[in-house]
Amino acid sequence: MLETQYTAPLVLPSHLLILSGPTLLLLCCLFFLKNYFFDQSNPRKFQDHYIAGLDNGRRTLAEARKHMVSNCGELLLEGYEKSPTGFFYLPTPGGDRLNIPTKYIEELKNAPDDRANFTDSFLEMFLGQYTSIGFKWHLHPVVIKKDLNAALNKIMPDVGEEIDYAFDAVMPSCDDWTPLAMGDNFNQLISRASNYMLGGTDLSRNEEWTKTSIDFTTDTYLAAIRLKQIPAIFRPIAQYLIPEMRNVRKHYDVARRVVTPVIESRLRKGEEPLDLLQMLWDAAEGPDKTPGFMAYTSLAISFAAIRTSSSVPTHILYDLCAHRQYIEPLREECAAVQAEEGSLSTKAAMNKLVKMDSFMKESQRFNPLTYVTFGRVIHSDLTLSSGITIPAHTTIGVPAYAIAHDPEFYPDPSRFDGFRFYTPPSSSDSSAPDGPQQQKPVFTTTNASNLMWGYGKHACSGRFFATNEIKLILAHFLLKYDFMFKAGQDRPKNWPFELQCMADPTVEILVRKRQV
Numbered sequence: 001m002l003e004t005q006y007t008a009p010l011v012l013p014s015h016l017l018i019l020s021g022p023t024l025l026l027l028c029c030l031f032f033l034k035n036y037f038f039d040q041s042n043p044r045k046f047q048d049h050y051i052a053g054l055d056n057g058r059r060t061l062a063e064a065r066k067h068m069v070s071n072c073g074e075l076l077l078e079g080y081e082k083s084p085t086g087f088f089y090l091p092t093p094g095g096d097r098l099n100i101p102t103k104y105i106e107e108l109k110n111a112p113d114d115r116a117n118f119t120d121s122f123l124e125m126f127l128g129q130y131t132s133i134g135f136k137w138h139l140h141p142v143v144i145k146k147d148l149n150a151a152l153n154k155i156m157p158d159v160g161e162e163i164d165y166a167f168d169a170v171m172p173s174c175d176d177w178t179p180l181a182m183g184d185n186f187n188q189l190i191s192r193a194s195n196y197m198l199g200g201t202d203l204s205r206n207e208e209w210t211k212t213s214i215d216f217t218t219d220t221y222l223a224a225i226r227l228k229q230i231p232a233i234f235r236p237i238a239q240y241l242i243p244e245m246r247n248v249r250k251h252y253d254v255a256r257r258v259v260t261p262v263i264e265s266r267l268r269k270g271e272e273p274l275d276l277l278q279m280l281w282d283a284a285e286g287p288d289k290t291p292g293f294m295a296y297t298s299l300a301i302s303f304a305a306i307r308t309s310s311s312v313p314t315h316i317l318y319d320l321c322a323h324r325q326y327i328e329p330l331r332e333e334c335a336a337v338q339a340e341e342g343s344l345s346t347k348a349a350m351n352k353l354v355k356m357d358s359f360m361k362e363s364q365r366f367n368p369l370t371y372v373t374f375g376r377v378i379h380s381d382l383t384l385s386s387g388i389t390i391p392a393h394t395t396i397g398v399p400a401y402a403i404a405h406d407p408e409f410y411p412d413p414s415r416f417d418g419f420r421f422y423t424p425p426s427s428s429d430s431s432a433p434d435g436p437q438q439q440k441p442v443f444t445t446t447n448a449s450n451l452m453w454g455y456g457k458h459a460c461s462g463r464f465f466a467t468n469e470i471k472l473i474l475a476h477f478l479l480k481y482d483f484m485f486k487a488g489q490d491r492p493k494n495w496p497f498e499l500q501c502m503a504d505p506t507v508e509i510l511v512r513k514r515q516v
Contacts, residue, residue, distance in 0.1 A: 050088040051096070052079035064091040070496050072371045073401050080402035087388075090372065090397075092498060093228055094124060097372065099399045102448045104384055105374060108396075109456025115382055118458040121375030121395055125499065127227050130239045131220040131248055132296075133303060139280060139288055140297050140304075145461035147279040148197075153347045154274060156468050159193055160345030162204055163472050166192040167480070174481065174513045182483075183314045183505025186473070187214055187306070190313070193469045194305035198298060199277040202262045212254040213302035217310070219247040220303065225497070251299060259295035276301065308369060309466045313473055314503035315367040315494075316360060319416065321484055321509060322491035326418040330356050334475040344475050345468075350441070353471055357441040358422035360470065364443070364452055365404045366416060370499050372397035373454045400451040401501075409449040443467050482512045 052075040053064035068075050068091050079088035079099060086101030100108075108116055122134030129135070148155075170188045172178060191214050196204035203209050223244035230238045239245045263281065265271070272278055280297060281289070320327055333355045334344065341349040375397045383389045390396065405413040410420070421442045442450075444467050446459045453460040460466075477483075486508070495502040 050083040076399040076402040098396045116376040120377035126224045143283045157345045162196040177510045177512045179508040180511045186313045187310045190309045209258045212251045216251040217306045255295040255299045259298045260291040263291040311503045316363045319363045331478045354439045357443045359418040361443045371401040373400040373451045374398040
């Protein structure tokens with residue numbers, strides 16, 4: 001019989017839950033004491049280290065940690081500019097994160113996980129020992145990098161058709177100017193496109209799965225926020241009491257109820273469709289090769305896909321409304337490429353959307369998914385090539401947001417220039433035997449001055465699919481709809497929380513179907 005159960009990690013040992021009275025109380029106390037006194041890390045710090053956010057001594061470290069929650073970008077710019085060594089600590093409620101100079105990322109990017117662990121930084125950020133984020137995430141990054149990315153040219157045309165279908169299902173008629181909170185609509189569109197890539201229409205058109213894949217991302221995020229407000233000593237019990245964690249566990253029930261039958265049906269019928277779920281099944285071995293683990297991993301992929309992509313088109317939409325001079329050039333580019341290629345969902349068409357690619361990158365520079373990237377947890381003292389030693393149990397990162405505002409890399413960095421990364425073909429190119437040289441897309445690029453997607457072996461492996469689906473969604477929206485802010489409306493402020501930077505999803509803009 002097929003194993004269909006896979007349970008997210010729960011910290012309190014399950015056998016304690018059948019006990020009651022004084023025995024349970026005593027064992028819980030011992031469990032808490034063990035966690036508190038033996039599992040808590042208190043990493044050493046550099047001598048004479050710079051700590052951002054202390055405001056020249058006017059804030060205590062505790063006050064700086066609270067200030068960071070909604071002012072991470074400000075603190076990163078300060079530390080990046082003022083640290084004499086390039087190393088500085090970013091105070092956070094969960095502990096102080098050591099930001100390192102980019103000159104060290106080459107020697108750290110492929111460091112073994114037992115020295116510099118990427119997944120553990122996720123576990124720390126989202127309290128993964130409770131929410132499951134980062135736990136048992138060993139299969140899908142490898143499969144996405146090796147198998148999905150190689151098959152995107154075959155997968156994207158069908159994803160493009162699903163996006164067209166999703167627009168019809170999600171968007172109201174908009175025959176006249178209609179106020180819409182497009183953040184919610186983009187969430188739906190991203191979820192449906194990502195779920196089609198994951199498991200075809202069995203997932204993308206399943207309303208229960210669409211809802212849970214969106215809500216899981218929100219509920220795990222909210223659960224981590226709530227748990228971080230509770231002293232660590234009480235979290236093993238609090239996880240069973242707060243509603244956000246109850247919601248997280250309900251989402252796993254939905255995943256088993258929806259995804260498990262899809263796997264079992266494929267096995268029974270001998271079907272092997274071209275989607276990520278099939279790739280995961282083919283690559284899984286041992287205890288991972290169960291429908292239950294596929295269900296668990298499907299939620300992990302939904303979290304990564306929706307977290308990576310859902311805010312991006314909303315940020316871009318707000319930036320287009322605030323800088324309307326870019327709308328027509330982007331719309332014209334989409335129409336021209338569609339006419340040339342017959343479709344926007346081919347690899348050749350995607351690569352020709354270079355103005356859109358530039359605008360996306362400039363929007364990302366101001367509105368990153370996360371302010372700090374290249375997260376790693378250093379498990380034992382790590383000596384760098386310069387002789388500097390990073391102490392054990394230190395969480396490190398790179399201040400990607402500050403680097404993206406460094407005038408050495410980006411002239412006049414405070415100015416929004418939607419075509420900053422677009423280079424028009426020169427007249428000399430047009431006389432070349434092969435005609436003008438096509439500019440390569442830059443949105444997915446990772447290097448020492450562009451770290452929004454991370455760097456090295458743990459750079460976001462899903463960024464290529466994410467970029468493609470965002471381009472298709474934006475192209476559809478540009479070609480089919482007119483849009484603008486309401487009268488007197490400015491570009492909405494972002495919603496920063498700790499390391500995250502989210503677009504305000506509550507803002508309504510005016511949308512009307514184009515009269516063509």
